Amino acid sequence: MNDAINAVRQELADAGLPPLSSTAVEPHPLDSPSYLPSPRLFEARRLALACIGQLKSLLQLPFQQVVEQTFGSYHSACIDVFVQTGIVDYMASMPNISAGTHVNEIGSHVDLDSRKLTTVLRYLSGHGWVRETAEAVFALNRQGLELVAGRNGWTYAVTPMEPTDRLPAGQQYKSVALSVARSAPRLLASYADGIQVVGECYALGVLADYPWNALPATQTLVDCGGGQGALTIALAKNWPSRKFIIQDVDDVVQRARAQRAGAGPRRARKRTHRDGGA
Numbered sequence: 037m038n039d040a041i042n043a044v045r046q047e048l049a050d051a052g053l054p055p056l057s058s059t060a061v062e063p064h065p066l067d068s069p070s071y072l073p074s075p076r077l078f079e080a081r082r083l084a085l086a087c088i089g090q091l092k093s094l095l096q097l098p099f100q101q102v103v104e105q106t107f108g109s110y111h112s113a114c115i116d117v118f119v120q121t122g123i124v125d126y127m128a129s130m131p132n133i134s135a136g137t138h139v140n141e142i143g144s145h146v147d148l149d150s151r152k153l154t155t156v157l158r159y160l161s162g163h164g165w166v167r168e169t170a171e172a173v174f175a176l177n178r179q180g181l182e183l184v185a186g187r188n189g190w191t192y193a194v195t196p197m198e199p200t201d202r203l204p205a206g207q208q209y210k211s212v213a214l215s216v217a218r219s220a221p222r223l224l225a226s227y228a229d230g231i232q233v234v235g236e237c238y239a240l241g242v243l244a245d246y247p248w249n250a251l252p253a254t255q256t257l258v259d260c261g262g263g264q265g266a267l268t269i270a271l272a273k274n275w276p277s278r279k280f281i282i283q284d285v286d287d288v289v290q291r292a293r294a295q296r297a298g299a300g301p302r303r304a305r306k307r308t309h310r311d312g313g314a
Contacts, residue, residue: 037087043080047073058164060178061133067178069188069233072240111163114156115183118165119193121146123153124183127166127176136168136175188233195230228291232264239267248275258283265292 048055051074053065065071073081093101118124126145127137139157143150150172157174160166165180182189248271251257255278259268262282272280282292 037084037091040080040084040087043076044084047077047080050074051077058177058179059134059167059175061176061181063181063187064178067182069236070240072244078241110159114159115165115193117148117156118160119183119190121148123148123157124176124180124190125185127174128181128184133176134169136170136173139172139174142174188236191226191233192230195226224287225291228264228288232266235263235266239270242267243270243274253277256281262292263288264295266295268292269296 045055048066056064056066066073096104123142123146126142127133130137139150139154142148142157143153146153154172157166158168160180161168161174164177165183166174167177169175181187183193184190257268257271257278258281259265260283262268262284265282268280268282272278282289282296284292
């Protein structure tokens with residue numbers, strides 16, 4: 037663990053990057069999917085996180101782990117409230133983010149009971165999304181910035197992965213999320229964008245690590261389940277003479293065609309608890 041942390045510090049210094057901080061008011065360069073870390077930094081981060089997981093498993097009482105997992109749904113519910121009601125966006129809009137905002141002001145802005153909101157924010161503070169700087173005053177942590185509208189984390193957080201969250205058709209578990217999303221263009225767009233941002237998180241590593249140049253120049257590359265084609269489009273920019281095929285279901289292929297034609301980037305879609313998300 038110590039070796040991994042020291043390696044992270046050294047790699048950040050060598051790259052001229054600032055130290056990592058949970059209380060930063062701006063995303064760190066490492067938080068961007070467009071930043072490709074060095075192999076040593078990548079491995080050091082992975083090793084440190086693995087050590088944390090193993091230490092938690094070793095030291096935590098097994099019963100406590102069961103309870104924690106059982107109550108895990110509350111974590112998702114709190115994030116949903118945090119994002120869908122616009123709380124995170126309001127906190128991020130403050131002139132001095134690090135000073136924090138009183139829960140009464142936040143509750144008044146989003147029309148939520150401040151006592152219930154305090155419970156939600158304190159739960160989120162225990163997981164690092166926010167911090168309580170004074171009694172009932174909360175500030176965004178660096179992790180929370182990823183949930184601001186337009187960020188990749190926000191896009192994934194509002195993606196309807198479970199059909200039961202959105203439409204009655206999914207309540208009998210007879211439809212998968214994609215089938216339900218097809219019935220509503222907004223759901224389909226959100227579903228597709230959510231999957232794409234996951235790909236963007238790893239795309240640079242795939243481009244850098246795989247020996248694409250070693251493939252025959254005449255070989256056609258087929259991206260099975262290629263979604264909106266983000267990876268294929270990135271490959272085509274680097275190897276424009278190659279032939280690429282994006283393979284997916286019809287609805288998704290149509291979005292891939294629009295993406296390839298430069299139909300424009302994803303746009304942040306604002307949702308409130310009054311929208312219902314559909």
